[in-house]
Amino acid sequence: MPDSSARRIGIALTERQKIAWLRLIRSDNVGPATFRDLINHCGSAENALAMLPELSARGGSTRAIRIASASEAERELEIARRQNAQFIGIGEPDYPPALRQIEAAPPLVAAKGDLSTATRPSVGIVGSRNASIAGAKFAAAIARDCGRAGYAITSGLARGIDAAAHRASLDTGTIAVLAGGLDRPYPPENFSLLDEITAGSGLAVSEMPFGWEPRARDFPRRNRLISGISLGLVVVEAAERSGSLITARLAADFGRLVFAVPGSPLDPRCHGTNGLLKQGAIVTTGASDVLDALAPLSDLDRFQNTVIEEPGRGSTLLPPDDDDRTRIISALSPTPVDIDDIIRHTGVAAASVYLILLELDLAGRLHRHPGGMVSLAMED
Template identity: 40%
Template sequence: MEEEECQEEHLALAALLRVNGIGSAAAGKLREAFGSARAALHAPAEAFTQHGLPPKLARDVQKAQKGAEAYEAQLEETCERGGIRMTALGDADYPPYLAETFSPPALLYYRGTLIPDAQCLAMVGSRRFSRYGEGVAKSFAETLARAGFTVVSGAARGIDSASHKGALAAGRTVAVLGCGVDVAYPPENRRLLAEIAESGAVVSEYAPGTPPLPAFFPARNRIISGLSRGVIVVEAAEKSGSLITAGMAVQEGRDVFAVPGSIYSPTSMGCHRLIQQGAKLVTSAADVLEEYGVDPPKKPKKKAPAMSKEERAIYQILSYEHPLTMDEIIVSLDGGGDAASLSFVLLQMELKGLVEENDTHGYMRAKRE
């Protein structure tokens, strides 16, 4: 199919999907019956009867014909202006792993670059993440990306965002949205989504401008698992959207991995339940790579920042998971200290990337060695 003809088919398919009651499955049947979405969209009512299709469907499509031309023109302009492309089920650039699923989207919108034969692994988890979960997500994602995998996640707050950031540090990542690809959700991830589109892709089955409605996210999850060979759950409560993604992966015969956590942590309960049900327990990205016969990549060695005597004494007290307040640090130091001088030393350590201050003014080590 020529590029112009392909674009026209995509636009017609988008218009067809706007018809009440026509989802991906119904759109697929109509394309098969009439030969194309364009033909189905402009077919006479009697043609629907000949193909054994319900009269109501014919009437709904007839109504949609009136505004289809204007909608297609507007959509085409929006896509051109926003750098948005489309791919339909059956196209050469449509992701093959997704095409094999039970309910693949008839049409995908994306910003960035889709690589159909990319080897993808999904990483999902709680929006209410812990310091531990954030560190695990970044570390796993960076290692997987460095090993050549594309890390797929949902760009939500928490573990999803940490996974994207980790992957961006070493390779490629894909964000699947429950809204239009031109909508930044959550709003604070606008810059992150732009970075993802530069080296990977931002993907959605929803047309540009579609707001992030709650009903869209379970459907979004099937695309996350559908694109991927396996799903890694980092942190998840007992009732979590991440578990929905894991369940969909199981149904599609994809691998499910779970990272264990504290038995007292609510955000680890879902992961522990998955492990009990047969998910593979993983404590490092190397455990995941082993499943696919891939050797862990060698991480570039970074020279550790030099520390003064005072900085080293403070660093030894801090941990990666439990923040300490200024008073707690002073009490823990041999010989104590005063807040003014300690504040200055901690600022220097922050600038060196040795420590981080959280929202409650607690200090932790910045990176796991």
């Protein structure tokens, strides 16, 4: 059984820092990976905000970059307070520990409910929205037994398997990850379930702004968070080309254990899970399969902070010269390449390469891909 006591590792952001972080992540062309690079280069979110116009212009932007205002950030913080929610920074004690270590982890998540649940080891459970009675009962049994063993149960609040897992772990602690803002849950029939989760020992989290209506492309982002928060992911009744298989692939990419429940080859809802088993997922016929495999991995102390502000630091690196910038841009194409390959191919110093890529990113001229790959954005 894991030690389910909360591990509060980290440094709390001041109100001023949180406003700056929120402004930075809500500004144009600043995603999680760019946010991290900006903190590393500038030392703090406040420094980064001041440097955004210059960095964007050096990257070739022909128009001023939109920077979220302090009043916009303060308004979002006030909405969170009215919703009995709050924003948690990646370096703060209540940020989900395992989520810190995934590629491009969100620098801020909005959270509502029992924050101690976020710091416990977690098992993710996902599966078909159109679940069978047997599948829903099995998911509930896994959730109940893993919850009693000290794990929080993480899922996506969808109908079917997700809802069954959440309901079975209401008493022991469950985390609902939303694709939209915390005030825009989906689907509507699970509104009351979300209320039960946040009123008890559970938690709702989202990386999207309040008021954000979930779109189809937001659900893969939600799936990344489910995989990142969880130490292992159990897939129950997943069809081929389903969102659950995307979640499973992300979990494997993050080094998480993937568990799959075998099903009838005649049931299309089991084609995805049976395929996962062929690819090496752990055969799961009961909670003991999950608990035994996760037991050696449940020490969350290994997930340390990854983004720490050093406001007085800033960068002493001089702006790259035009020749270096030209070499980097010439080496890029619409085909994703590894940054290490760019460094080797161009002979430009690594620090300068990263800074030039940051400039291009802020100018909207760079695409980032999984695995740290980058490509040149095609001009309109």
